[in-house]
Amino acid sequence: MNDPSLNELVSGESRSAPNDDIDLDRVWVNVAAEVWRRHPGRLEQAAARLLRSPGLARALFTTPALLLPWLTASAVVLAVGTLVQAGAGQPLVWLIAPAVAAVGIAYSYGPGLDPAWELSCSMAVSDRLVLLTRAVAVFAVNAMLGLIASAATLGTHASTPAAQLTFAWLLPMTAACALALAVAVTVRSAVAGAGAGAGAWLTLVLAHGATASAASSAGGWLSAAALTSAVTDANLYLPYLAVAACCAVIVLFATRPRRGLP
Amino acid sequence: MNIELTDVTRTFGRNKAVDGVSLAVGPGVFGLLGPNGAGKTSLLRMLATVLPPSSGTVRLLDRDPGKPAARTQIRRRLGYLPQHLGYYPSFTVAEFVEYFALLKEMPAHQVPKAVAAAVERVDLGPRARARLRTLSGGMLRRVGIAQAIVNGPDLLLLDEPTAGLDPEQRVAFRALIRDLGQHATVVVSTHLVEDVGTACSEVALMAEGKVVFRGTPGELAARGEGHESGDSALERGYGAVLAASRRQAPTGKTVQQ
Amino acid sequence: MDDDELIASLAGGDDMALRQLFDRHAPWLAARLRKALPPDDVEDVLQETFLAVWKNAGTYQPRGTLAAWLWVIARNQAAVLLRKRGPATQALPGEGGPVSDPAEAAAARTDLDVAAAAVLGPPGCPDREVWRLMYEEDRPVAEVAELMGVPEGTVKSRAHRARRLLRAALGGVQ
Numbered sequence: 001m002n003d004p005s006l007n008e009l010v011s012g013e014s015r016s017a018p019n020d021d022i023d024l025d026r027v028w029v030n031v032a033a034e035v036w037r038r039h040p041g042r043l044e045q046a047a048a049r050l051l052r053s054p055g056l057a058r059a060l061f062t063t064p065a066l067l068l069p070w071l072t073a074s075a076v077v078l079a080v081g082t083l084v085q086a087g088a089g090q091p092l093v094w095l096i097a098p099a100v101a102a103v104g105i106a107y108s109y110g111p112g113l114d115p116a117w118e119l120s121c122s123m124a125v126s127d128r129l130v131l132l133t134r135a136v137a138v139f140a141v142n143a144m145l146g147l148i149a150s151a152a153t154l155g156t157h158a159s160t161p162a163a164q165l166t167f168a169w170l171l172p173m174t175a176a177c178a179l180a181l182a183v184a185v186t187v188r189s190a191v192a193g194a195g196a197g198a199g200a201w202l203t204l205v206l207a208h209g210a211t212a213s214a215a216s217s218a219g220g221w222l223s224a225a226a227l228t229s230a231v232t233d234a235n236l237y238l239p240y241l242a243v244a245a246c247c248a249v250i251v252l253f254a255t256r257p258r259r260g261l262p
Numbered sequence: 263m264n265i266e267l268t269d270v271t272r273t274f275g276r277n278k279a280v281d282g283v284s285l286a287v288g289p290g291v292f293g294l295l296g297p298n299g300a301g302k303t304s305l306l307r308m309l310a311t312v313l314p315p316s317s318g319t320v321r322l323l324d325r326d327p328g329k330p331a332a333r334t335q336i337r338r339r340l341g342y343l344p345q346h347l348g349y350y351p352s353f354t355v356a357e358f359v360e361y362f363a364l365l366k367e368m369p370a371h372q373v374p375k376a377v378a379a380a381v382e383r384v385d386l387g388p389r390a391r392a393r394l395r396t397l398s399g400g401m402l403r404r405v406g407i408a409q410a411i412v413n414g415p416d417l418l419l420l421d422e423p424t425a426g427l428d429p430e431q432r433v434a435f436r437a438l439i440r441d442l443g444q445h446a447t448v449v450v451s452t453h454l455v456e457d458v459g460t461a462c463s464e465v466a467l468m469a470e471g472k473v474v475f476r477g478t479p480g481e482l483a484a485r486g487e488g489h490e491s492g493d494s495a496l497e498r499g500y501g502a503v504l505a506a507s508r509r510q511a512p513t514g515k516t517v518q519q
Numbered sequence: 520m521d522d523d524e525l526i527a528s529l530a531g532g533d534d535m536a537l538r539q540l541f542d543r544h545a546p547w548l549a550a551r552l553r554k555a556l557p558p559d560d561v562e563d564v565l566q567e568t569f570l571a572v573w574k575n576a577g578t579y580q581p582r583g584t585l586a587a588w589l590w591v592i593a594r595n596q597a598a599v600l601l602r603k604r605g606p607a608t609q610a611l612p613g614e615g616g617p618v619s620d621p622a623e624a625a626a627a628r629t630d631l632d633v634a635a636a637a638v639l640g641p642p643g644c645p646d647r648e649v650w651r652l653m654y655e656e657d658r659p660v661a662e663v664a665e666l667m668g669v670p671e672g673t674v675k676s677r678a679h680r681a682r683r684l685l686r687a688a689l690g691g692v693q
Binding site for chain 1: 307310311312334337338340342343344346347348349350356357360361362364365366367370373374375377378379381382387390391409
C-alpha cells in the first residue's frame with residue numbers, strides 16, 4: 001500500500017457495498033469451507049467405505065483408546081513385558097495383555113467418558129453402533145498387539161506348548177474386556193470399568209496361581225507355571241465364555257435405545 | 263405439525279417430571295418458559311428422542327420416535343442443544359461442529375460448507391480453528407448452537423441457549439432464532455422470559471410438570487396487568503400466571519429433573 | 520496490520536489473516552470483476568481467487584502492491600473459468616506468449632486497461648491520466664506535461680511509476 005491513488009481506490013471502494021447482486025458472505029463461507037475442512041486420513045476413508053458411514057468412521061477414529069498416545073502406551077507396556085519374559089522367563093505378556101485390553105475397552109465410549117454424551121444419544125448414527133464399532137476395533141487392535149508380543153516370546157517359555165499359550169489369553173482377554181465395558185456403561189464411569197476389568201483379571205491370576213501352586217506344592221507360588229495357570233487351565237475356559245456372554249447382555253441392556261435414564 | 267404430544271407423562275421414581283402434557287407445535291419459534299425444575303428439560307429431552315415418555319404418545323416430524331427407522335429419520339432432521347453440553351477440549355470449533363454433522367448423517371460432500379456456514383452464523387468465524395479448551399463459556403455455548411443448526415434442522419431444540427451469552431450476543435441470538443423459525447420449529451427452553459419472549463410467536467409456561475399457560479407473548483403480557491413484580495410486561499405476566507398456578511395446586515411439590 | 524504483514528502471517532499458517540484480506544479486498548475485486556462478468560461468475564472467481572491466495576501466500580513477493588497481485592490472480596481465475604466454458608472464449612489475453620491475432624491483441628489491450636484501472640486508480644487520478652495520455656493516446660511527454668499543468672520531470676516519474684505498477688500487476692506473480 002505504498003501508492004496513494006491505489007490506497008484511495010481500495011479503501012474507498014471497500015467501504016461501500018460493491019454490488020447488491022453479489023453476496024460476499026456466501027463467497028467467504030465457500031472459501032472458509034475449503035480452508036477449514038478436515039482431510040480424513042486414508043485409514044478413515046477406508047473405514048468410511050467399509051462401514052458405509054463417514055460418521056461412524058469419524059467416531060471410530062476419535063476413540064481415545066485408538067489414538068496414538070494410547071496405542072504407544074499399550075505397545076510399550078507389552079514390549080516391556082516381552083523383554084522381561086524373554087530375560088527372566090516370567091510369562092508377563094499373557095498376563096498383561098488382557099488387562100491392557102480391558103482398560104482400553106473401558107476408555108472406548110460411554111457416558112462416563114464422552115462429555116457430550118447426551119448430545120451423542122440424539123444422533124442419527126446411534127450411540128450403540130458407535131459403542132459396538134469402537135469396542136470391536138479396540139479389541140482387534142489389542143489382540144493384534146498381544147499376538148505380536150506373544151510371537152516375539154515364542155520359545156522362551158518351554159514348559160507349555162507355544163501355540164496354546166500364544167492364543168489362550170484371547171479368551172480371558174475377551175472376558176476381561178466384556179467385564180470392563182459392562183461396568184463402564186452401567187456405572188457410567190470409564191475409570192470404574194478399567195479398574196473392574198484389569199483388577200478382576202489380575203486378582204484371578206494371583207488367586208488361581210496361589211491355588212495351583214498350593215495344589216502342586218512345587219516351588220514358590222510365583223512360579224511361571226502357577227502364574228500362567230489362569231491362562232492354561234482348560235477348566236476356566238467355560239467360565240470365561242460365560243462371563244463374556246453375561247457382560248455382553250448387560251451392555252446391550254444398558255444401552256438399549258429407550259432406556260430412559262434420567 | 264412438527265411436534266404432537268398427547269397426554270405425555272414422564273416419571274423418575276416417584277417424581278412426575280412431566281405430567282400429562284399435550285402440545286401441537288408447527289413452524290415458528292416456540293418459547294418453553296418456566297422456573298428451574300418445572301419439567302422443561304425432561305420435555306425437551308423427550309422431543310430430542312433421548313428420553314422415552316412413561317406414558318402418552320410423542321410424534322415428531324409426523325413420525326413415531328419409538329420406531330428405530332423413524333427415529334433415525336427424525337434425528338437426521340433434528341438440532342439439539344442440551345442444557346449441559348460437554349465439549350471435547352482437543353477439538354477445534356470446526357472439528358466439533360463437523361463431528362456432529364457427520365453423526366447426523368449429513369451427506370459428506372455437504373459437510374464442509376455447512377460447517378463453515380454454521381460457524382459463521384454464530385459469529386465464531388475468527389475462532390474456527392481454535393481448540394475448544396481455549397474458548398470462553400459464551401463462545402462454547404455458541405459452538406453448541408452451531409452444531410445444533412449445522413444440518414439445517416426442521417426441529418431445533420435449545421435448552422437454556424443463552425446461558426453465558428453477553429447482552430449483544432443475546433440480541434444476535436434472538437435474530438438468529440427468528441430467522442430459523444421461518445422454516446423450522448424452534449423450541450427454546452428458558453427460565454429467562456425476556457431472553458426469548460419477543461422472538462417467539464408462541465409461548466408455553468410450565469410449572470410442576472404441567473403446561474399452565476399457552477398463548478402469544480402478547481397474551482402472556484396481558485395476564486400481568488396489575489401484577490406488581492417484574493421489570494417488563496412479559497415478566498409480570500409470567501409472574502402472575504405462576505402465582506395463579508401455585509394457588510390452584512398448593513400441595514404440589516417442585517419436581518427435580 | 521498492513522497487507523504485507525497479513526500475507527506474511529497467512530503464509531505462516533494463520534487463516535485469520537485471510538479473513539482480513541478478504542474483508543479488505545473482496546469488495547473492490549467484486550466491483551471490478553462485475554464489470555465483465557455476471558454475478559454468479561464473479562462469486563466463483565472471487566472464491567477461487569482467495570483460495571489461490573491461501574495456497575500461494577508463501578510465494579508472494581512484495582515487489583508491487585498486494586492489490587496488484589490479487590488482481591492478477593483474479594484475472595487468471597476469470598480466464599480459467601471462461602476457458603472451462605468452451606473454445607469460444609479460449610484465447611484469453613495476458614497469459615503469456617506472443618500475440619498475433621488482431622482480436623487477441625485487442626483483447627490484451629482491454630486486459631491492460633482493466634489492470635490499469637485496478638492499480639493506477641479510477642479515471643482522473645494523476646497516474647491514470649499520465650498512462651492514458653502517454654500510452655493510450657500516444658502523446659509526447661512535453662504535451663502531457665502541458666495538458667496536465669505539471670513539469671516534465673513529474674510526468675516522467677509518474678509514467679515510470681505507472682509502468683512499474685502495471686508490470687508488477689501483469690507479471691509480478693510466480
